[in-house]
Every structure is written in structure tokens, then in C-alpha cells.
Amino acid sequence: MWWPSPREDGLHSLIDRDERPNAWLKAVYSPGVALITQMEDGPAKGALTSSISSSGVIIELLRHLAPEPGERVLEFGTGTGYTTALLATRTGPGSVVSIEIDTVTADRARQNLDGLGLDVHVITGDGELGHPAGGPYDRIVATASVREIPQPWLDQLRPGGVLLAPLDSPFGCDLLVRLTGAGGGSARGEFVAKVDFMRFRGQREPRPYAELGWPENASVEPWQELRVEVGPHRQQIIDSALLRPAARSRAESSAP
Numbered sequence: 001m002w003w004p005s006p007r008e009d010g011l012h013s014l015i016d017r018d019e020r021p022n023a024w025l026k027a028v029y030s031p032g033v034a035l036i037t038q039m040e041d042g043p044a045k046g047a048l049t050s051s052i053s054s055s056g057v058i059i060e061l062l063r064h065l066a067p068e069p070g071e072r073v074l075e076f077g078t079g080t081g082y083t084t085a086l087l088a089t090r091t092g093p094g095s096v097v098s099i100e101i102d103t104v105t106a107d108r109a110r111q112n113l114d115g116l117g118l119d120v121h122v123i124t125g126d127g128e129l130g131h132p133a134g135g136p137y138d139r140i141v142a143t144a145s146v147r148e149i150p151q152p153w154l155d156q157l158r159p160g161g162v163l164l165a166p167l168d169s170p171f172g173c174d175l176l177v178r179l180t181g182a183g184g185g186s187a188r189g190e191f192v193a194k195v196d197f198m199r200f201r202g203q204r205e206p207r208p209y210a211e212l213g214w215p216e217n218a219s220v221e222p223w224q225e226l227r228v229e230v231g232p233h234r235q236q237i238i239d240s241a242l243l244r245p246a247a248r249s250r251a252e253s254s255a256p
């Protein structure tokens with residue numbers, strides 16, 4: 001693996017477990033670091049395409065997801081299989097489906113999980129489509145970020161189930177959104193943390209925030225005040241200040 005911040009020469013330092021076992025262990029057990037496990041364009045330079053998520057962030061994410069033993073979980077972005085292993089240990093055999101788009105990464109994750117004796121279904125494919133055959137799911141979680149929540153995720157979430165995903169935001173970071181399934185392929189919720197994840201492959205291209213349902217000047221409001229509603233053909237981020245009684249009565253009084 002490689003250290004995430006580049007050196008002065010722009011390259012990332014390789015941390016080889018065989019050559020530097022102590023540095024490797026120290027890096028793996030640093031809670032605030034996401035270590036690079038794959039680069040698109042060469043061994044030490046280029047786009048970072050897979051990493052093992054930072055354990056501190058994953059613990060925070062799992063705290064908000066709060067899966068219970070026996071619940072059906074769908075995960076996107078298997079990566080090394082680290083988060084998948086934690087999920088499977090919590091929910092039990094046969095309850096986690098995890099989708100990874102990169103063939104080499106998915107194969108390695110399968111080996112890692114098999115090596116731990118965990119019964120997990122790892123699928124090589126595009127997570128944006130979900131996996132309808134295994135649903136509906138009690139918990140859905142992504143460890144790569146999206147600009148727009150894909151509709152198949154909402155269709156495969158059971159009413160009352162929880163969906164957690166990093167959503168690109170105008171705040172200069174991703175915001176972790178926690179949504180509760182409301183039936184009919186819709187869900188609503190709020191943001192619970194500032195995070196930074198790799199983007200889903202199919203959503204790397206930037207898009208105007210207004211097109212993605214963000215209110216104008218969203219980034220000047222505290223992000224904790226925003227509410228999120230998603231459903232067929234819409235993603236809407238709403239400033240909750242506008243929902244407060246004073247704001248509502250202003251809107252009502254200006255109604256014709």
C-alpha cells in the first residue's frame with residue numbers, strides 16, 4: 001500500500017509489509033488515515049482508485065448505520081473487504097452483499113474475507129445498480145461517494161431501513177447522509193458528518209449543484225440544518241430553517 005499524502009516529488013511512499021513490517025503495522029493501525037491500495041496510472045503516481053478506509057471514519061459510519069444481528073446489508077465499494085468484514089461480524093453469516101466494480105480488487109477482497117472464514121456474497125459489478133435479488137435490505141451503505149443517490153438503492157431499501165452514503169456537497173467535502181426508507185422508492189433524512197471518500201466511477205464528472213437538488217448558497221448555512229429528500233426523479237436538499245414555523249408563517253402570509 002501507499003501513504004495517502006504525496007512526498008515533495010509528487011510520488012506516494014510505498015509501505016511494503018515484508019520490507020518494513022513495523023511501519024506497515026503503524027500505518028494500518030492509524031485511525032485517521034485511508035491508505036491507498038490501488039492507483040490507476042502506475043505504481044506510485046496517478047489517480048487513487050482504491051483504498052482501505054480510515055478506521056476512525058468507518059467506526060463513525062457504522063455507528064450511524066447501526067446494523068443489528070441478522071439484518072440484511074447491502075454495501076458498495078468492497079475495497080479490501082475491511083468494512084465488509086466488520087459488517088459481517090456484526091450481522092452474521094449470509095447477511096451481507098457487497099459490490100465492488102474493480103475485478104482485481106473484488107477478487108482480493110473475496111480471498112481476504114474467505115481467509116477470515118466470513119460468509120459474505122461479494123459481487124463484481126456496478127454498485128449503482130444495487131442487487132435487487134438480495135433485497136429488500138435493512139441497511140444500505142456506500143464507502144465511495146456519489147453526487148446523486150441512485151434510484152435502485154432507494155427501491156431496494158425496506159421502509160424504515162437505513163441508507164448511509166457520502167454525498168458530494170458544495171461545502172468542499174462529502175457529507176455523510178443518513179436516510180430512512182419511506183416506501184415507494186423514497187427516503188428522507190439528514191447529514192451526520194463531514195467526510196472525504198473516493199467517488200463512484202460513474203459519478204466522477206462534476207455536475208452543477210442546482211441540478212443535484214442543492215439550494216442556492218447552501219454552503220453558507222450550517223450543514224447540520226439541511227434536510228434531504230430523495231425519491232423517484234428527485235433529490236432535494238432543503239434548508240430546515242425554511243421549515244420552521246416562523247419561516248412557514250412568512251411564506252403563508254405572502255401566499256395569494
Ligand SMILES: C[S@@+](CC[C@H](N)C(=O)[O-])C[C@H]1O[C@@H](n2cnc3c(N)ncnc32)[C@H](O)[C@@H]1O
Nearest residue numbers: 050052053077079080082101127143144200201
Ligand atoms: C474507499 S474504497 C472502499 C474501501 C473499503 N471500505 C475498505 O475498507 O477497504 C472505494 C471503493 O469503491 C469502488 N467503487 C468505485 N465505483 C464503484 C461502483 N460503481 N460500484 C462498486 N464499487 C465501486 C472502488 O473500486 C474502491 O475499491
